[in-house]
Every structure is written in C-alpha cells, then in structure tokens.
Amino acid sequence: MVRGVFITIEGCEGTGKSTQAALLAEALREAGLSVTEVREPGGTLVSEAVRDLLLDRAHDGLDPRAEILLYEASRAELVSRVIRPALAAGGAVVCDRFFDSTTAYQGYGRGLPLDQVVRLNQFATSGIVPDITIVLDLDPAEGLARATGGGADRLEAEELGFHERVRHGFLEIAAGEPERVVVVSATGTPAEVSQRVLEAVGRLPVLAAVIH
C-alpha cells in the first residue's frame, strides 16, 4: 500500500509552529508533493468545536482528566477523517501539534501519569505515529511574549512554571526518541528557522531528494 509522509510540528506557546508548518507545507508543495495541512486541536467540525471549549478562558481550572479526554476526542476525529485518508492516498500531512503536545502539557505540565497519557495517545490515534516530529525550542517567556499580542488563551494564561515544565517535557520526549523527534532552535527570523526545519525533515529518506 502507498503510504504518504506524516510530519508534526511541536513546541511551546509562540515558538512559531503555525508559521513554520505553513512554510514547510509551501516548500513540500513546491517540491511537487500533495500536502494536507492540519492543526490540533481542530481540523474537523467536532474537533474545532472541542478546540473552542479547550481554549476558552471561561473554562479556567478544567479538570485535567476531562481536559486530556477532550484533546483525545478531537485527535481521534482528525486522525480517522483527515490524516489517515490523506496518508492512504500517498500525500504528505503537516500537522501543527499532535500527541507529543498532550504528553508535554497533560503529562509533564499538569502532572498526569505519563504511562496513562501515552496509552490514551495510542488509543486516540489507533497507533499512528509521525514519521518525523520537529520540536521548536525557545525560552517560554520569549514565546509567550510573541504569542499573547492578541490576548492570552486558557493555556497561554498558565503560570511560567507550567510552560517551563512543558518545554522540559518536549526535550525529554526528543531525548527518548531521537530517531523520530528533532529539536530545532526557534530563535532568529522565520526564514532562518524554516531553513533548519527543512534540513531536519531532509533526514527522511523519502524527502531527502525533494528538499534542498
């Protein structure tokens, strides 16, 4: 069976994930690939409704177990309706956040047991794993300053210590799975970061020929 390539972009608030996902998708399209861009939470009717619930400041203090299940519900819909079909058709999928965000935020950030978080991630995705994951790394204070220009959402409004734990979580995930997860410095201009991202995804044999 033909199977496309699945790339996820991860990192803390304001590290440039959405900016870099768009630049990467553009570069892959220029290289002739059929590209599907998605973001989490979101990407289907139900997933976007769940996104609104999750980011709303009216829901400050949401129970962490309820929170993780909402993220997983959104993810299950996105995987089954969008990501799996796109990969089955042989396309590239660029996803702005995926299950590593749940491990970093709900596991390392909120303190839910990591083994249970990982099992919920596997359940929601029915086992799909990205071919490569880019973690954009930046001092959380710098990222929050970039991100909160239009007002902070429910996650951005968390204390700095929470964001420090999330950053540490992403770095631990990368250290544990170096063959899948690449840490890229998010400092510098968007074009400079994009160059690093392209070099990183060029490690994938299927993309080595199309990225230069």
Ligand SMILES: Nc1ncnc2c1ncn2[C@@H]1O[C@H](COP(=O)(O)OP(=O)(O)OP(=O)(O)O)[C@@H](O)[C@H]1O
């Ligand atoms: N390399 C960069 N240097 C400075 N500012 C940047 C850089 N990349 C993106 N930005 C700006 O920082 C803000 C956050 O960028 P972006 O939305 O891409 O980050 P994000 O990681 O997707 O954020 P969020 O966590 O809120 O989804 C935007 O205003 C964007 O224009």
Ligand SMILES: [Mg+2]
């Ligand atoms: Mg974003």
